[in-house]
Amino acid sequence: MKTLLTASFIVSLFALGCNNNRTASKTNSNSNQTLDTLGKKDNETITNKYWKLITLEGKEVIMAKNQEREAYFILKPEQKTITGFSGCNTFNGTYSLENGWRIRFSKMASTLKACPDVEVNESEFLNVFELADNFSLSGDTLSLNVGRRAPLAVFKAVYFN
Numbered sequence: 001m002k003t004l005l006t007a008s009f010i011v012s013l014f015a016l017g018c019n020n021n022r023t024a025s026k027t028n029s030n031s032n033q034t035l036d037t038l039g040k041k042d043n044e045t046i047t048n049k050y051w052k053l054i055t056l057e058g059k060e061v062i063m064a065k066n067q068e069r070e071a072y073f074i075l076k077p078e079q080k081t082i083t084g085f086s087g088c089n090t091f092n093g094t095y096s097l098e099n100g101w102r103i104r105f106s107k108m109a110s111t112l113k114a115c116p117d118v119e120v121n122e123s124e125f126l127n128v129f130e131l132a133d134n135f136s137l138s139g140d141t142l143s144l145n146v147g148r149r150a151p152l153a154v155f156k157a158v159y160f161n
Contacts, residue, residue, distance in 0.1 A: 046097075046135070047077040051142055051155035056125055058150060064118050071120050072158070082108075082129070087120030089113050093129065101136060103144070105129040128152045 053061050053071035063070050064087075073084030075095055082105060083092045093108035108129050110122075132144040132152055143151035 045137060046142060047075040050074055050158045050160070052158045053120070053125065053153060054156050055151070055154040056120065056128070057152065061120055064120075067115075067118055067120075071125055073155075086110065086122045086125045088115030088118045088122055091126060101134050103132060103135050105132065125153070 051073050055061060061071065067087060069085055071085055071087045073082055073091075075082055080094055080096060081092060082095050084090070089111040091108060091110040094106050096104045096106075098104070108126065110126060128144055131146045133147070134145050136143045136145060136151070140157035142155045142157070144153050144155075145151050
């Protein structure tokens with residue numbers, strides 16, 4: 001009797017697992033179609049824009065009086081590169097956009113100037129690119145995130161004439 005119950009339980013779990021896999025595959029395949037479409041749109045929406053840093057780890061970023069220019073970055077889709085300014089130093093690297101609002105940065109490098117009294121914590125800002133694995137976009141506001149927690153950094157698109 002115990003053997004029969006155990007066998008029934010195992011068969012039920014197996015059947016339930018197979019059924020859930022089919023549902024998950026169906027859901028993923030449907031959402032991939034949407035994400036592929038979104039990915040192309042997002043690539044055009046977030047690249048070739050000047051993204052000004054407005055908050056870092058939830059704190060508003062204010063430019064110091066002696067600061068050369070604001071912290072920002074630009075994604076260049078032709079070369080898949082990122083360039084920017086972190087408050088004192090320039091930086092660059094590469095990036096890739098993936099389905100599901102995913103973004104990855106790599107080969108990041110920065111100049112090493114010393115800038116006293118600059119408000120933006122450069123190492124904290126540059127660390128955003130190490131940690132970020134996804135992004136969200138709302139109009140002209142871009143958030144770089146890690147997992148599902150609060151945004152690491154929030155940027156605003158700046159348009160020049």
